[in-house]
Amino acid sequence: MATGSEPQLLRYISLFSGIGVAELAIKRVFPNAECLGYAEVNADALLIYERHYPDHQNLGNVKHIDGAAFRGRVDLIIGGAPCQGFAKIGKKREFKDVRSRLFSEFVRLVRETKARYFVFENVRSMLPAIKQTISNELGVSPVTLDSSLFTPQVRRRLFWCNFPVYIPTEHVSPPLSDILIADHRMKDLTRNRFRGVAASTIVASRPHGASRVFALTTVGHYNAGMGSRNDSKANTVTTTLNDLQVIFDGKIMNIPVDCRGSEDGSV
Numbered sequence: 001m002a003t004g005s006e007p008q009l010l011r012y013i014s015l016f017s018g019i020g021v022a023e024l025a026i027k028r029v030f031p032n033a034e035c036l037g038y039a040e041v042n043a044d045a046l047l048i049y050e051r052h053y054p055d056h057q058n059l060g061n062v063k064h065i066d067g068a069a070f071r072g073r074v075d076l077i078i079g080g081a082p083c084q085g086f087a088k089i090g091k092k093r094e095f096k097d098v099r100s101r102l103f104s105e106f107v108r109l110v111r112e113t114k115a116r117y118f119v120f121e122n123v124r125s126m127l128p129a130i131k132q133t134i135s136n137e138l139g140v141s142p143v144t145l146d147s148s149l150f151t152p153q154v155r156r157r158l159f160w161c162n163f164p165v166y167i168p169t170e171h172v173s174p175p176l177s178d179i180l181i182a183d184h185r186m187k188d189l190t191r192n193r194f195r196g197v198a199a200s201t202i203v204a205s206r207p208h209g210a211s212r213v214f215a216l217t218t219v220g221h222y223n224a225g226m227g228s229r230n231d232s233k234a235n236t237v238t239t240t241l242n243d244l245q246v247i248f249d250g251k252i253m254n255i256p257v258d259c260r261g262s263e264d265g266s267v
Helices: 021-029 043-052 100-113 128-138 199-204
Strands: 011-015 034-039 076-079 117-123 143-146 156-161 213-218 226-228 245-248 251-254
Touching (some): 021 076, 100 117, 117 128
Parallel strands (some): 011 076, 076 117
Antiparallel strands (some): 117 156, 143 156, 213 226
């Protein structure tokens, strides 16, 4: 690490890297950070990642990384293993799910590299026993952070960190309306139904004070029905069509994230 007035040089490894969101966050805090390598195998995610970070080395399958080769060089390991097996929604396979067992690879690499710090992220809606198992393995308890504090989307996740985490008490993000652009994907209300609920019905039930741009959200249990948000936020943005649905001046916008839809691979 640099000393004195020189910028700090953070050396890190990114696991389960996706499209490189952790890399973006690190770059904003540590502009001179050095990525020693990342691990991602999903082809769609790599289209985005390689567009933004062409000089980073893909270490490939996390199971095949030799952590000892990086020993003494790593300041931070960051990653979030696939959460499908941990989530309460679904089959609740827990550590029987092959994706959930990738958590053990995160623990292995933290130990093999002897990284100074780590950040492990995962779904908030996991069973208490699973959360306790992860905490026992990492030796720390998680904190809950909601991305709505920093972005226009709601995404509550657990973060296990072996350093203090400051949680803001006020939102510092722009409203949803600031990041949306009306485009050709707008549809006529009368021809749209969302999980069996007419879009016009949802518009009519818009809460008092909701802006001209507001998001639809599930009501009660998953897929039980649709309602509308009036907090200037949207649901979590994923690559699944219809996960993010927004009403803009009385018309519906579907906002999927398509990693393959643009010529330059950007989002």
